[in-house]
Amino acid sequence: MPSDPTARWRVPEGARLTLAKIDPRAADDAPGDKAATKAASDTLRAELVELQARLYAESRQSLLVVLQAMDTGGKDGAIRNVFSGVNPQGVTVTSFKRPTEEELAHDFLWRVHRAAPEQGRIAVFNRSHYEDVLVVKVHGLAPPEVIQGRYEHIRGFEASLAAAGTRIVKLYLHISEEEQAARLQSRLDDPAKHWKFEAGDLEERKRWPDYQQAFQDALRATSTARAPWYVIPADRKWYRDWAVLTILTRALRDMDPRFPPPADGLEDVVIR
Numbered sequence: 060m061p062s063d064p065t066a067r068w069r070v071p072e073g074a075r076l077t078l079a080k081i082d083p084r085a086a087d088d089a090p091g092d093k094a095a096t097k098a099a100s101d102t103l104r105a106e107l108v109e110l111q112a113r114l115y116a117e118s119r120q121s122l123l124v125v126l127q128a129m130d131t132g133g134k135d136g137a138i139r140n141v142f143s144g145v146n147p148q149g150v151t152v153t154s155f156k157r158p159t160e161e162e163l164a165h166d167f168l169w170r171v172h173r174a175a176p177e178q179g180r181i182a183v184f185n186r187s188h189y190e191d192v193l194v195v196k197v198h199g200l201a202p203p204e205v206i207q208g209r210y211e212h213i214r215g216f217e218a219s220l221a222a223a224g225t226r227i228v229k230l231y232l233h234i235s236e237e238e239q240a241a242r243l244q245s246r247l248d249d250p251a252k253h254w255k256f257e258a259g260d261l262e263e264r265k266r267w268p269d270y271q272q273a274f275q276d277a278l279r280a281t282s283t284a285r286a287p288w289y290v291i292p293a294d295r296k297w298y299r300d301w302a303v304l305t306i307l308t309r310a311l312r313d314m315d316p317r318f319p320p321p322a323d324g325l326e327d328v329v330i331r
């Protein structure tokens with residue numbers, strides 16, 4: 060019987076999380092081997108599609124999924140594998156790149172708030188406001204006291220979204236340094252992946268320990284009851300996808316979206 064990855068990988072509020080103690084290859088609580096786990100993921104995906112249809116019809120609450128990872132951590136793959144089959148009208152995916160001039164001329168939450176989900180929708184953030192306490196911290200693009208203040212601003216921002224009916228699930232896809240090497244190499248070797256390779260990725264890779272520290276600090280400071288972080292072991296893509304699907308379907312089940320009842324007086328109408 061698989062355990063509950065929702066509880067296992069959740070970062071408790073105020074926890075002394077140590078990322079180095081979490082094995083990126085962990086898969087011991089998967090429902091079975093790779094094939095069996097993929098089959099379990101198919102079942103979960105079908106449930107996700109059903110729950111999303113209800114969420115969309117109900118149009119009263121929304122779900123925000125924040126995805127963060129080291130380069131090559133699998134954000135794109137997780138989005139593709141988890142959300143395939145979901146009604147595209149009900150899901151928005153926003154990728155946060157280096158800020159534009161206009162974005163830099165505003166507070167760091169401005170571009171993010173605009174992309175937050177409206178009622179009935181699922182919004183997926185491929186990178187997010189967390190870049191402003193990750194890459195910005197690692198590269199010293201803002202002074203330490205500014206970054207320190209941002210943890211609190213993020214907590215307040217997420218609390219206000221939650222109070223307005225947005226469920227928030229934050230996923231850190233946790234890969235090992237060795238796995239990143241292999242994935243970067245395949246971006247060099249595989250013609251279908253060349254476009255994903257950026258020379259800058261190698262420079263960033265040299266800062267691996269700084270990034271791990273920045274992630275650890277950010278996850279500790281911002282995992283709250285209403286906007287929890289989950290650390291997903293992500294070296295094995297099939298485990299990663301199953302864990303993400305498990306966490307998201309549980310969140311949606313708990314939100315319990317319902318198809319609205321028929322309007323008054325329509326119960327017995329028969330169209331001829």
Ligand code: ATP
Nearest residue numbers: 130131135155156157158186190191194195255257
């Ligand atoms: P892939 O993982 O497939 O390469 P990606 O998410 O890395 O996709 P890129 O266009 O390669 O997409 O990279 C986006 C870059 O923008 C990242 O290096 C990220 O750190 C950077 N970035 C995002 N937000 C900010 C920010 N607020 N300040 C500075 N840099 C940022």
Ligand code: MG
Nearest residue numbers: 130255257260
């Ligand atoms: Mg990149």
